[in-house]
Amino acid sequence: MIGPLPRLHAVTDDRVVAxxxxxxxxxxxxxxxxxxxxxxxRTRILAGxxxxxxxxxxxAALRPHGxxxxxxxxxxxxxxxxxxxxxxxxxxxxxxxxxxxxxxxAVGRSVHDAAEARAAHADGADFLLAGPLFATPSxxxxxxxxxxxxxxxxxxxxxxxxxxxLVPGNAAAALEAGAWGVAAVRALWDAPDPAAAARxxxxxxxxxxxxxxxxNGESRTVAAGTTLRxxxxxxxxxxxxxxxxxxxxxVRRDGLxxxxxxxxxxxxxxxxxxGG
Amino acid sequence: MTxxxxxxxxxxxxxxxxxxxxxxxxxVGTGKYKDNATMxxxxxxxxxxxxxxxxxxxxxxxxKEEGILYHLDPARFFLLANTAGCYTGEDAVRYAxxxxxxxxxxxxxxxxxxxxxxxxxxxxGLLEAARTLVKEGFKVMAYTNEDLVTALxxxxxxxxxxxxxxxxxxxxxxxxxxxxxxxIKSRLTVPVIVDAGVGTASDACVTMEQGxxxxxMNTAIAEARDPVAMAHAMRLATEAGxxxxxxxxxxxxxxxxxxxxxxGMLS
Numbered sequence: 438m439i440g441p442l443p444r445l446h447a448v449t450d451d452r453v454v455a456x457x458x459x460x461x462x463x464x465x466x467x468x469x470x471x472x473x474x475x476x477x478x479r480t481r482i483l484a485g486x487x488x489x490x491x492x493x494x495x496x497a498a499l500r501p502h503g504x505x506x507x508x509x510x511x512x513x514x515x516x517x518x519x520x521x522x523x524x525x526x527x528x529x530x531x532x533x534x535x536x537x538x539x540x541x542x543a544v545g546r547s548v549h550d551a552a553e554a555r556a557a558h559a560d561g562a563d564f565l566l567a568g569p570l571f572a573t574p575s576x577x578x579x580x581x582x583x584x585x586x587x588x589x590x591x592x593x594x595x596x597x598x599x600x601x602x603l604v605p606g607n608a609a610a611a612l613e614a615g616a617w618g619v620a621a622v623r624a625l626w627d628a629p630d631p632a633a634a635a636r637x638x639x640x641x642x643x644x645x646x647x648x649x650x651x652x653n654g655e656s657r658t659v660a661a662g663t664t665l666r667x668x669x670x671x672x673x674x675x676x677x678x679x680x681x682x683x684x685x686x687x688v689r690r691d692g693l694x695x696x697x698x699x700x701x702x703x704x705x706x707x708x709x710x711x712g713g
Numbered sequence: 714m715t716x717x718x719x720x721x722x723x724x725x726x727x728x729x730x731x732x733x734x735x736x737x738x739x740x741v742g743t744g745k746y747k748d749n750a751t752m753x754x755x756x757x758x759x760x761x762x763x764x765x766x767x768x769x770x771x772x773x774x775x776x777k778e779e780g781i782l783y784h785l786d787p788a789r790f791f792l793l794a795n796t797a798g799c800y801t802g803e804d805a806v807r808y809a810x811x812x813x814x815x816x817x818x819x820x821x822x823x824x825x826x827x828x829x830x831x832x833x834x835x836x837x838g839l840l841e842a843a844r845t846l847v848k849e850g851f852k853v854m855a856y857t858n859e860d861l862v863t864a865l866x867x868x869x870x871x872x873x874x875x876x877x878x879x880x881x882x883x884x885x886x887x888x889x890x891x892x893x894x895x896x897i898k899s900r901l902t903v904p905v906i907v908d909a910g911v912g913t914a915s916d917a918c919v920t921m922e923q924g925x926x927x928x929x930m931n932t933a934i935a936e937a938r939d940p941v942a943m944a945h946a947m948r949l950a951t952e953a954g955x956x957x958x959x960x961x962x963x964x965x966x967x968x969x970x971x972x973x974x975x976x977g978m979l980s
Contacts, residue, residue, distance in 0.1 A: 653770040672773055678780060679771055680814045685807075687814050705770065707811050708780045711752065712767025712797050713742030713882065713909075713931030 440663040440697075442543070442564050442596050443505050444618035444642040445470055445635060447625040448477040450575060455482060459491060462631050464498035469632035472503035472660035473645045477524055477620070479509035492518035503660060503671045507545065512538035519670070524566060527553075532560045541666070541694050545598075549582060554590035554597075565590055566620060569601020570611055575622055576601070584614035591615030605637035618642060648700040659698055666693040668704065679706050723956045728927050730904050731820060731852030731873030733791070735762045738921070739951040740793070740906065742931025746940065749784040755934050756790070758944035763791045765822055765929070767798070768808045787817055793854070795822040800835070802842035809846055820852040822876070822908075822929075832882040836863045840870060847871035856908050859893035861900060868903050875901055876908035876929065879920055883932045885912030887919070894923045914943075914950035921954025922962075 447466050449459060463476045476499055478492045488511060496506040496518050507522040508515035512535045515523040522543035523535050532544045546557035547566045557565055567590045572581045581601065590597045596617035603611060603619045611619050619638065628634035646661035652668070659668060665688055669676055681688045682705040688696050698704070727734040740763040746752035756764055766781050785792075794812030796805035802825055809821040825842055827835030834857050846853050852873040857863050859877045867875045877897055880886035887910065888894065898905045906927035907920050913933065920928055928951055937943030 653773055655773065674771065678782070680768075680811045682807075682811060687810055689814070705811075706773075707768050708771045709766040709782060709792065709794065709812075709815060710769045711743040711746065711781050712765055712795050713744045713929075 440472060440503070440660050440667040441645060442598075442617060443470075443473050443475040444645065445473055445638050446475045446477060446507070446566070446598050446600070446618060446620035447631075447635075448566075448600065448620050448622050449479050449626065450622050451480050451482045453622065453626045454478075454480040454491070456626075460494040460498045462626060463495045463504075465632045466625060466635045467499045467502035467504040469635040470502075470504065470639055471645075472505075472663070473639060473642070474499070474502075474635065475505035475507050475522070477507040477509055479524070485511065485514060489514045489517055492520065496520060500670055500673060503663070503667070512542070515539050515542055521667075522563070532557075532562050536561075547600075548590060549586075551586055551589035554586075554593055554595075558593035558595050562595055564596045564598060564617070565593070566600050567597050567616075568599060568620075570599045570614075570616075571602025571607065573602040573622075584610065587611065587614040587616055605634070605641055608638055608641040612642070648698060648702075650698050650700070650702045650704060652704045653706055661698075661700075663698045664694055665696045665698070665704070668698060669693065669706075672706075674706065679708050681706055723959070725955060725959065728904065730854065730906075730927075733820075733852075735791070735927075737762050737948075737951075738927040738955055739917075739948055740765065740927060740929040741934060741944070742929070743781055743785065744931055745935040751940055752935070753784055755940040755944040756785070758941045758948065759934065760948045761790075763793050763929075765793045765795050765931070767795055768812050791820075792817045793820050793822050795856075796824050796842075798826070799824060800826050800838075802835075802838035802845070805838070805842045806845050809842075809851060810849075813851065818852075819850055820854060820873070821846060822854045822856060823872075824856045833878075834858055836860070839863075840866055843867055843870045843872055854906065859890050859897065861893065861896050864897045864901060864905075868901050872903060874904040874906050874926075876906045878909040879907050879916065880910030882909040884910055885916075885933060885936075886910055887912050887916035888923070891919070891923050894920070894925060898924050898926075911947075914946040917947050917950035918954040918957075921951055922957050924958050 492508050499506050505521040507524050508520045509524045512523045516539040524545040526547040535544045543563040545564045546562040548554045548557050569581050598618045598620050599611035599616040600620040603621045604624045608619045625634050647658045648661045676690050728738050737760045739761050741759050741761040742765045796808040799805040805825045825835045825838040843853050843855050854874040855867045855872045856876045864875045879888040904926035907925050908929040911917050911930050911933050934940050934944045
């Protein structure tokens with residue numbers, strides 16, 4: 438994972454994607470919520486090529502703010518777009534299959550009851566998207582699972598993100614039931630001011646812990662638990678074009694994923710320049 | 714019509730350093746050029762295969778792309794990273810490790826500078842760093858002064874090449890001490906590559922005429938009015954000096970000896 442799982446998840450659907458301007462709205466959300474935000478690109482109306490194009494555009498909008506890009510269903514698209522995670526739903530790939538197709542990415546599973554939550558936990562999911570917590574127009578006629586299901590899902594120990602009818606006003610109820618964070622479609626994408634809506638959610642959610650580190654001699658604040666890969670991503674640096682030293686120890690490319698930043702850490706990012 | 718195949722007038726052996734073979738005995742730096750296009754053209758004109766690069770912090774604002782690999786194809790040139798700017802053996806070792814991690818090769822041009830004004834080496838720090846790096850599997854090419862004893866110690870330490878200076882880095886003063894360079898060359902088994910100080914083509918030629926195995930330069934080309942033309946000149950001069958050594962010069966005499974026959978003159 439590139440860092441701690443964000444608490445606020447903005448999930449698209451076909452309607453949001455069809456309306457357009459997803460990357461622009463994602464940029465506004467990311468500016469407001471930074472590393473506390475994950476944007477899930479989820480749609481069935483785009484074929485692979487167009488989906489990848491959208492995911493890349495959203496990823497580019499999120500990256501400077503340290504927000505996560507999550508691609509729904511398509512591990513191949515997630516990998517190509519440089520996403521932080523893949524979200525798989527009912528009938529989708531297993532976690533093991535996703536990890537093979539997209540190594541290094543976090544894997545979220547969508548669950549609708551306690552049995553599915555336990556199965557996802559056994560499958561090795563990094564986080565669960567559990568719902569619908571409340572009745573939602575996204576799934577008309579589907580009964581709300583309610584906080585009891587959330588509570589049971591949380592007992593697996595896997596971070597649970599509640600979805601379904603979430604608004605800033607009821608997000609606290611999700612947290613009380615054991616949720617790590619909340620996901621919303623309409624409350625974020627349909628808001629006249631998406632950034633204001635994101636801020637309203639964040640005011641209820643626990644603030645992400647940050648740490649001060651020194652990168653190439655400059656002080657920077659990053660989310661606690663940010664990995665070196667996450668840092669490079671935030672800086673827009675290609676891991677193949679840079680050598681990384683973390684507290685005086687060189688970190689190989691395959692170790693960037695597991696090395697996490699702590700307060701006071703010193704990171705040096707070097708490359709070759711002209712010299713005699 | 715018959716075709717006559719002539720034997721080439723001059724054929725050189727390759728320069729072998731640390732198990733790697735190079736056709737060109739001229740090695741060039743990549744610093745101080747006014748733009749990257751000129752650098753690339755000058756390197757092409759020099760015929761060099763080994764090009765030196767420095768390790769520096771990447772700029773985080775991403776507004777400029779100063780990485781050398783965006784301009785120089787690492788598949789075409791042998792990248793020799795240096796530890797320029799390091800004032801302690803410890804720093805030089807740190808830079809060398811970072812350079813190796815870039816993943817091109819295990820060669821390092823080791824510099825440990827001891828004096829800011831002359832950029833002359835700190836030979837104690839140099840020897841210590843050389844020993845550490847050799848132990849870690851590096852092929853160390855050590856930049857040093859023209860002192861024989863230091864050169865011998867560097868060879869004992871396991872360096873792949875010893876690189877005495879012609880004169881201080883970037884000075885363009887040419888070969889100040891030909892005797893010392895000849896002495897070092899005559900006593901060492903590993904390649905001796907003169908590094909730093911040549912200013913123009915004649916300097917390169919005279920340096921190669923001391924019998925050394927190669928020559929590394931940067932400023933003499935980069936700061937010439939026309940770097941591409943100077944790179945061409947340096948290529949010719951390096952080859953000329955090398956060819957002259959292999960050809961074997963005539964003896965020096967304090968008297969004139971006529972070149973034309975003394976006989977057959979008109980009465």
